[in-house]
Amino acid sequence: MAAFNFNNINDYIYNNRIMAILLIACIIALFLIIGRISKSDEIRKTIAPNLHVFIYVLCAYALLVFPLTAFLPGKFQSVFYPPTYLGILIPTVPVLAYLITAFSPLLNGLKRSVAIISVIMLMILMLLCGNMGIAPVNNVDHAGYRENEPSFEECLPILEKIVEIDSDKAYDYLILATPSVTKYIHWYSGEIRTLYGRDMWDNSLYSMHYDQYSEEVNALYQWICYEDAYGCFYYRDSTSILDDFDYSSLDYDALDGSEEYLGGTKFVLLAKELGVDAICFSVNEKTDRKAIDYITEKLSLSGEFFGVGSLLTDGYYILYLN
Amino acid sequence: MKTILLLCFLFLCPLIPGFGALSIDKLIRESSKKVTPVSSIKPFFIRFCNAFSIGTVLMFFVLGLTSAAASFLSLGLSATSKAYAVVLIVFLTVFYFLIVIFKLASISKNGLVKNKPASQEKPGKLYYALFAASILISVFALLCTLLSKKYNAGDQMLETVNSFLGTEQLQSGTSSLYKVNPLTGLEYTNGYPSRLNFMFMPVFYAVLARTFSVKPYVLLWYIIPAFYPFAGCTLFVSIGDVLFKDKTKKVMFYFVCVFLLFCTNLGAGALGFDIVYAGYREMTFVSLILVNFTLYSCLKKKWWLALIPIILEPLAVSCKFGIGACFALAVSLFILSKLPFVKRFSEKEVG
Numbered sequence: 001m002a003a004f005n006f007n008n009i010n011d012y013i014y015n016n017r018i019m020a021i022l023l024i025a026c027i028i029a030l031f032l033i034i035g036r037i038s039k040s041d042e043i044r045k046t047i048a049p050n051l052h053v054f055i056y057v058l059c060a061y062a063l064l065v066f067p068l069t070a071f072l073p074g075k076f077q078s079v080f081y082p083p084t085y086l087g088i089l090i091p092t093v094p095v096l097a098y099l100i101t102a103f104s105p106l107l108n109g110l111k112r113s114v115a116i117i118s119v120i121m122l123m124i125l126m127l128l129c130g131n132m133g134i135a136p137v138n139n140v141d142h143a144g145y146r147e148n149e150p151s152f153e154e155c156l157p158i159l160e161k162i163v164e165i166d167s168d169k170a171y172d173y174l175i176l177a178t179p180s181v182t183k184y185i186h187w188y189s190g191e192i193r194t195l196y197g198r199d200m201w202d203n204s205l206y207s208m209h210y211d212q213y214s215e216e217v218n219a220l221y222q223w224i225c226y227e228d229a230y231g232c233f234y235y236r237d238s239t240s241i242l243d244d245f246d247y248s249s250l251d252y253d254a255l256d257g258s259e260e261y262l263g264g265t266k267f268v269l270l271a272k273e274l275g276v277d278a279i280c281f282s283v284n285e286k287t288d289r290k291a292i293d294y295i296t297e298k299l300s301l302s303g304e305f306f307g308v309g310s311l312l313t314d315g316y317y318i319l320y321l322n
Numbered sequence: 323m324k325t326i327l328l329l330c331f332l333f334l335c336p337l338i339p340g341f342g343a344l345s346i347d348k349l350i351r352e353s354s355k356k357v358t359p360v361s362s363i364k365p366f367f368i369r370f371c372n373a374f375s376i377g378t379v380l381m382f383f384v385l386g387l388t389s390a391a392a393s394f395l396s397l398g399l400s401a402t403s404k405a406y407a408v409v410l411i412v413f414l415t416v417f418y419f420l421i422v423i424f425k426l427a428s429i430s431k432n433g434l435v436k437n438k439p440a441s442q443e444k445p446g447k448l449y450y451a452l453f454a455a456s457i458l459i460s461v462f463a464l465l466c467t468l469l470s471k472k473y474n475a476g477d478q479m480l481e482t483v484n485s486f487l488g489t490e491q492l493q494s495g496t497s498s499l500y501k502v503n504p505l506t507g508l509e510y511t512n513g514y515p516s517r518l519n520f521m522f523m524p525v526f527y528a529v530l531a532r533t534f535s536v537k538p539y540v541l542l543w544y545i546i547p548a549f550y551p552f553a554g555c556t557l558f559v560s561i562g563d564v565l566f567k568d569k570t571k572k573v574m575f576y577f578v579c580v581f582l583l584f585c586t587n588l589g590a591g592a593l594g595f596d597i598v599y600a601g602y603r604e605m606t607f608v609s610l611i612l613v614n615f616t617l618y619s620c621l622k623k624k625w626w627l628a629l630i631p632i633i634l635e636p637l638a639v640s641c642k643f644g645i646g647a648c649f650a651l652a653v654s655l656f657i658l659s660k661l662p663f664v665k666r667f668s669e670k671e672v673g
Contacts, residue, residue, distance in 0.1 A: 051664050051667055051668055053617075053621070073650075085605065090651075091617045094561050094575075096588075097579045098565055101566065129586070130594060145471055145474060186507065187484070190486065190489065190504070191488040193502075196506065208478055208518065208640070209505070209513075209514045210510075210512035210513055211511050211512050
């Protein structure tokens with residue numbers, strides 16, 4: 001069960017910043033109606049039939065605006081919505097629009113220029129109270145993209161290629177690809193299987209499934225991320241990850257004692273052991289072509305470059321294991 | 323061509339149950355002699371918006387129940403598509419005949435005299451300026467939707483829709499829903515929450531993509547994010563119609579709603595920019611349509627109508643248990659409206 005907590009207080013504030021403003025607006029509205037401060041009959045008559053809506057909004061915001069009092073609605077709602085989405089309890093747009101429209105007769109008593117400036121100030125206030133959408137966290141932007149991550153449209157050619165390869169074979173085609181390509185594959189087609197999924201350690205996705213990844217898959221994920229970031233196929237620093245695993249079943253004779261490309265070769269063999277049919281990794285100017293040729297030749301594999309832009313600047317290499 | 327058919331389906335179908343429901347409502351009100359026939363006629367724009375918003379919710383309600391029944395019977399995607407088609411045809415035909423019967427009854431009662439709306443206040447320049455501005459903002463937001471990056475964290479709607487379509491070809495005759503983990507395409511190793519079986523939105527999108535041969539990412543990123551804000555805006559017009567009698571205020575209310583919706587983001591209650599890059603999500607549907615429809619029902623004091631979003635919400639959101647936003651809103655407003663001091667105050671002020 002999802003626990004209700006406010007560990008990520010910034011998220012909470014970010015998503016509910018408007019509440020304080022609305023709370024104040026509701027209090028003013030109630031003062032105007034009940035306290036009879038306003039002498040405008042028009043405003044009172046507009047708001048009076050819907051007093052119950054304002055009382056509801058006032059109570060809901062009073063509960064939600066403070067993390068401590070938000071415990072009560074959170075207790076019932078957090079299993080329904082994440083704490084940051086508790087604001088959904090209030091139809092903010094129509095309520096706020098209703099308040100603004102209902103109070104618009106107040107502008108009638110002002111000078112034309114003052115009224116226009118007031119409206120502009122109100123619009124600026126509304127813009128400042130808002131935000132740009134889902135909060136950016138950990139170098140990930142509002143839409144959830146990491147820095148320098150290729151877009152879906154940029155990856156379309158390689159995705160079409162992968163689907164084309166898959167259509168020539170049976171459904172059991174399993175691919176190990178860079179995180180971006182892995183993510184986009186499942187956006188593009190549901191017929192491809194990948195060794196790991198998008199945001200494989202994202203807890204929010206665990207409400208959708210209970211699957212967990214093995215340590216071998218974890219190691220291969222780290223390797224392919226390294227390939228994606230540095231473009232080096234042999235992954236010299238890989239030995240520390242590989243030390244934790246038992247590779248006695250792997251075909252070490254094929255390695256032929258070449259220490260330089262040992263790391264990359266081991267990972268390719270591990271992927272083959274896990275049933276991977278092809279590895280798709282990005283190639284750029286840093287990619288070691290010798291390493292690719294060496295591993296392909298030594299392990300008797302085939303592969304092909306697939307240039308999205310110009311080859312070796314932002315292209316991909318598909319290594320066929322079966 | 324099929325994309326145009328899909329757009330016609332999304333933007334025209336809700337009008338049939340919507341106008342049908344309005345006809346029934348009007349018939350009931352006229353028979354109970356609460357209103358006179360001529361004074362109850364609203365301008366076509368308002369009637370269109372009322373019909374579209376009510377029709378959208380009714381259509382989703384019927385399709386949501388169909389999806390739940392299909393998953394209960396372990397039907398596959400193709401069988402669910404057929405069930406959708408049968409239910410929709412029956413549903414639309416029934417409402418179509420209701421409209422025809424109502425029209426015939428109306429003609430026989432009032433003759434062929436064209437009813438004109440009751441005299442209204444002349445709107446003035448502000449009316450047109452605000453209306454044009456709200457339309458411009460909406461169009462600009464939709465253009466931004468076409469160009470924006472698409473939300474790619476947390477949600478797995480697109481992958482789920484793709485997995486339904488991808489596994490269907492291999493498992494014809496059997497249920498192809500939730501057979502594989504949508505994020506990997508591999509079979510579930512530890513299973514998944516049974517709650518997902520009753521989620522109607524991925525099934526609805528998959529059926530649409532399958533029936534109209536549209537790529538799921540085109541459907542979810544470009545077509546649906548145009549449909550939900552449109553339905554939401556029609557709801558705002560309907561809410562404004564309930565709240566205000568003055569035409570200028572109705573338009574001003576609508577303009578502020580559009581401004582708040584498309585020009586900023588005020589959290590979960592007003593998604594704003596989230597619609598631009600994640601308009602297909604269940605949260606968009608609940609926040610824009612269900613919660614606002616609940617408010618509309620409560621403002622109209624048609625409490626039974628609020629039952630529809632209350633039932634639909636658990637079918638739309640991947641919750642486990644608890645009370646939904648629509649339930650909390652409807653029950654709270656119902657209780658508050660029955661409080662003696664609120665009733666007394668309202669009656670006193672309205673006179």
